[in-house]
Amino acid sequence: MFAGTFKKQACAITRTFSTSSMKLTGKNNEYSLSSTFMNLKKQGEALDSERQKQRESAVMQMFVNDFSKQSTYDPFDFSIANTRYHRKLQKIRKEEEMKQSSFNSEEVNPEIFYCMPQLLSKYLNNSGQIQHHTVTGLKTRKQKAMAKAVRRARAFGLLSPVARDVSMFPRRGSSL
Structure with missing residues (x-):
C-alpha cells in the first residue's frame, strides 16, 4: 500500500x-x-515519526508533568510523591477559593438559594454528601443554612440525593 x-x-x-x-x-x-x-522513503519516514509523536502527545495532561520551565530534573519530579504533593496543593487552592464564598457575607441568606442546584452543588462532594464546614470554609451559621437549602432542594426534586447537579458532570471529551 x-x-x-x-x-x-x-x-x-x-x-x-x-x-x-x-x-x-x-x-x-x-x-x-x-x-x-x-x-x-526518507520523507515518508519523517512523516511517520511526526505522526507517532502526535499520537504520543495525545496523553491526558493530568499524567504529564510540566518540565518546560526547568533545565534539570530532580528524581522527585518523576515520583508518585510529587503527584500527591500537587494534588494537595490543588486541594488547598480549592479550599481557599471556597473560603472566599459569597455565602459568608452577612447580607446573603443561603436558604433562599434552594432553587439554584448548580450553585449548591459546589458545596457537595461527588457522591452528593454535604461537605464539612472545614472544607467549604463557611461559618457555622451559614453552613447550617446552606445544608438546609440543600435538603430543601432535594425535597423539591431539584437536586439528586446521590450526586451533584448535572451541570457539574464532566463533558464528553474533557479530561477528569
Missing part, C-alpha cells in the same frame, strides 16, 4: 526533476530513480 504511493510520487517527481533540469542546464540530466525513491 505504502510502496504504491512511493512509486506514483517518484514518477511525478522524476518528471518534474527532469523537465526542470533540462530547462536550467539545457542538457538531459535526469535524477536517478533510485535516489528519488530514497528521498521519498
Whole structure:
C-alpha cells in the first residue's frame, strides 16, 4: 500500500526533476530513480515519526508533568510523591477559593438559594454528601443554612440525593 504511493510520487517527481533540469542546464540530466525513491522513503519516514509523536502527545495532561520551565530534573519530579504533593496543593487552592464564598457575607441568606442546584452543588462532594464546614470554609451559621437549602432542594426534586447537579458532570471529551 505504502510502496504504491512511493512509486506514483517518484514518477511525478522524476518528471518534474527532469523537465526542470533540462530547462536550467539545457542538457538531459535526469535524477536517478533510485535516489528519488530514497528521498521519498526518507520523507515518508519523517512523516511517520511526526505522526507517532502526535499520537504520543495525545496523553491526558493530568499524567504529564510540566518540565518546560526547568533545565534539570530532580528524581522527585518523576515520583508518585510529587503527584500527591500537587494534588494537595490543588486541594488547598480549592479550599481557599471556597473560603472566599459569597455565602459568608452577612447580607446573603443561603436558604433562599434552594432553587439554584448548580450553585449548591459546589458545596457537595461527588457522591452528593454535604461537605464539612472545614472544607467549604463557611461559618457555622451559614453552613447550617446552606445544608438546609440543600435538603430543601432535594425535597423539591431539584437536586439528586446521590450526586451533584448535572451541570457539574464532566463533558464528553474533557479530561477528569
